[in-house]
Amino acid sequence: MSNLLTIRDLTVSYDTKVVLERANLVVEENDFIGIIGPNGGGKTTLLKAILGLVQPQSGEILFSESMKNKRGDIGYLPQVNKFDSKFPITVFDVIHSGLAMQGKWKMGFFKKDKQRVEAIIDELGIGRFAHRPIGELSGGQMQRTFLGRALISDPRILILDEPDTYVDNQFEGELYRKLRELNQRMAILLVSHDVGTISTYVKCIACVNRELHYHRSNIISPEQLASYNCPIQIITHGSVPHTVLATHNHSH
Amino acid sequence: MLELLQYDFFTNALLAALLSSVSCGIIGTYIVSRRMVFIGGGITHASFGGIGIAYYLGMNPIVGAAVFAVLSALGINYFSQNGNIRQDSSIAIWWSLGMAIGIVFIAITPGYSPNLMSFLFGSILTVTFADLAYMAVLSAILVILFSFFFRVIVMIAFDEEFARARNLPVSFFNYTLMALMALVIVASIRISGVILVLSLLTLPQATANLFTKDFRSIMIASVFIGLIGMLAGLYISYYTDLPSGATIILLLTALFLVGKLFLTAKGFLYRRSGNSF
Numbered sequence: 001m002s003n004l005l006t007i008r009d010l011t012v013s014y015d016t017k018v019v020l021e022r023a024n025l026v027v028e029e030n031d032f033i034g035i036i037g038p039n040g041g042g043k044t045t046l047l048k049a050i051l052g053l054v055q056p057q058s059g060e061i062l063f064s065e066s067m068k069n070k071r072g073d074i075g076y077l078p079q080v081n082k083f084d085s086k087f088p089i090t091v092f093d094v095i096h097s098g099l100a101m102q103g104k105w106k107m108g109f110f111k112k113d114k115q116r117v118e119a120i121i122d123e124l125g126i127g128r129f130a131h132r133p134i135g136e137l138s139g140g141q142m143q144r145t146f147l148g149r150a151l152i153s154d155p156r157i158l159i160l161d162e163p164d165t166y167v168d169n170q171f172e173g174e175l176y177r178k179l180r181e182l183n184q185r186m187a188i189l190l191v192s193h194d195v196g197t198i199s200t201y202v203k204c205i206a207c208v209n210r211e212l213h214y215h216r217s218n219i220i221s222p223e224q225l226a227s228y229n230c231p232i233q234i235i236t237h238g239s240v241p242h243t244v245l246a247t248h249n250h251s252h
Numbered sequence: 253m254l255e256l257l258q259y260d261f262f263t264n265a266l267l268a269a270l271l272s273s274v275s276c277g278i279i280g281t282y283i284v285s286r287r288m289v290f291i292g293g294g295i296t297h298a299s300f301g302g303i304g305i306a307y308y309l310g311m312n313p314i315v316g317a318a319v320f321a322v323l324s325a326l327g328i329n330y331f332s333q334n335g336n337i338r339q340d341s342s343i344a345i346w347w348s349l350g351m352a353i354g355i356v357f358i359a360i361t362p363g364y365s366p367n368l369m370s371f372l373f374g375s376i377l378t379v380t381f382a383d384l385a386y387m388a389v390l391s392a393i394l395v396i397l398f399s400f401f402f403r404v405i406v407m408i409a410f411d412e413e414f415a416r417a418r419n420l421p422v423s424f425f426n427y428t429l430m431a432l433m434a435l436v437i438v439a440s441i442r443i444s445g446v447i448l449v450l451s452l453l454t455l456p457q458a459t460a461n462l463f464t465k466d467f468r469s470i471m472i473a474s475v476f477i478g479l480i481g482m483l484a485g486l487y488i489s490y491y492t493d494l495p496s497g498a499t500i501i502l503l504l505t506a507l508f509l510v511g512k513l514f515l516t517a518k519g520f521l522y523r524r525s526g527n528s529f
């Protein structure tokens with residue numbers, strides 16, 4: 001298996017506050033990494049550093065040869081709907097905008113592009129509202145739209161920041177099954193607070209709380225979380241196979 | 253009506269209406285979509301400082317206004333990105349600072365300033381050939397920019413962070429459009445004055461937005477709505493001697509209300525006829 005991305009000794013701070021300290025992480029092809037950690041632990045900051053949205057204070061982020069387009073080969077689904085829902089743009093155009101990247105942004109509307117947008121719309125089953133303005137979508141429809149934008153460029157790494165907020169259980173299940181399918185052809189980094197659910201789907205876990213601890217398994221115990229200095233509650237929703245969580249002596 | 257065309261001032265006014273409906277239609281849609289109307293207000297009033305200084309120095313007021321408008325636009329953008337000052341506070345500071353400078357310089361300028369009122373309230377019937385040339389260049393730049401880079405401009409306006417993650421030239425477009433916005437505002441001051449200029453950039457868009465939620469359609473419709481308002485305002489003000497700027501704004505507001513009433517009536521009839529979906 002080959003590397004896509006290597007994060008080495010990454011330190012990020014805002015003003016004087018250090019948010020990430022000497023974080024190391026290697027993302028390989030077909031990885032499915034669940035990123036967990038307390039609020040304010042630095043999960044979003046880690047993703048933003050990978051995307052080039054915040055400048056690290058020290059350390060480096062290296063893209064492998066196979067990431068030819070560098071950050072253009074990353075699909076990104078941002079945390080929560082921070083978008084202006086009154087902005088005059090349709091679902092179709094939001095998804096289409098995912099094709100723009102460095103060197104490829106002076107885009108006219110090519111026929112091929114249009115077909116790619118339509119293919120993604122079919123794949124995600126959102127044809128019913130494809131030509132609606134985004135202001136008329138529900139939370140789940142919105143998330144699907146932004147997933148479409150992240151996927152249309154055929155990324156090698158897909159980064160999702162809490163895609164399960166504002167979606168119902170049914171869409172959540174659909175989403176994770178979809179991610180498992182996508183994982184056949186791309187690496188996935190997923191931030192979620194729902195450790196129970198992600199444990200069902202991810203392959204490894206990264207605990208981020210200023211430091212980053214990489215856990216080469218999808219099973220994690222409260223003791224391990226404590227040793228990683230990662231104080232989070234293990235919450236589970238729905239029917240999660242109880243074996244995924246090694247909850248030693250975990251009784252209420 | 254057509255005999256008016258033999259007067260130069262009137263053909264100038266018609267051309268000004270055409271050019272400014274194009275530039276206001278395009279940049280106004282950008283401003284409204286990005287919720288930058290308040291920034292527009294700041295730039296407009298800041299430019300008054302330039303008008304005042306130009307009067308004092310005996311220069312062309314439009315040049316002074318343009319310099320102040322662009323500086324305040326870039327200043328607002330810069331401070332809200334790099335400073336610790338909140339954007340709306342920064343806007344308010346430029347807004348009143350510009351007005352204060354303008355008022356002080358006009359007060360110390362000897363003699364009476366006959367054109368001052370036309371900068372406060374606008375007067376499309378007094379545009380000069382130089383004004384027209386300026387508007388024509390500006391409109392051409394906007395049409396070209398939005399034809400070639402439409403998608404990337406909309407993409408940045410909609411989700412700047414995603415555009416940054418894709419390494420698109422976000423800052424370049426932000427600053428360029430900010431500067432163009434300032435220049436369009438200055439051009440429009442000739443038509444509707446410092447006090448009324450914001451409506452030229454927002455009313456046609458609000459009317460168009462009643463009927464479509466698509467950036468491109470709003471942009472194109474705004475150009476035509478603005479043109480109708482300005483042409484009608486021009487004729488009415490010529491024949492009735494009403495101030496042209498205010499007449500145009502009232503007409504544009506009337507168009508908006510007609511659109512709103514039309515939609516309300518349509519919705520009402522729709523429900524009455526029992527069509528629920």
Ligand SMILES: Nc1ncnc2c1ncn2[C@@H]1O[C@H](COP(=O)(O)OP(=O)(O)OP(=O)(O)O)[C@@H](O)[C@H]1O
Binds near residue numbers: 014037040046
């Ligand atoms: N732009 C910013 N300027 C200053 N501080 C910031 C900024 N963004 C984040 N922070 C701080 O950095 C820390 C880490 O934030 P981050 O958003 O990465 O946390 P997170 O793990 O994603 O949290 P959550 O689970 O709430 O999404 C927080 O303490 C936050 O207050």
Ligand SMILES: [Mg+2]
Binds near residue numbers: 043044045079161
């Ligand atoms: Mg976060």
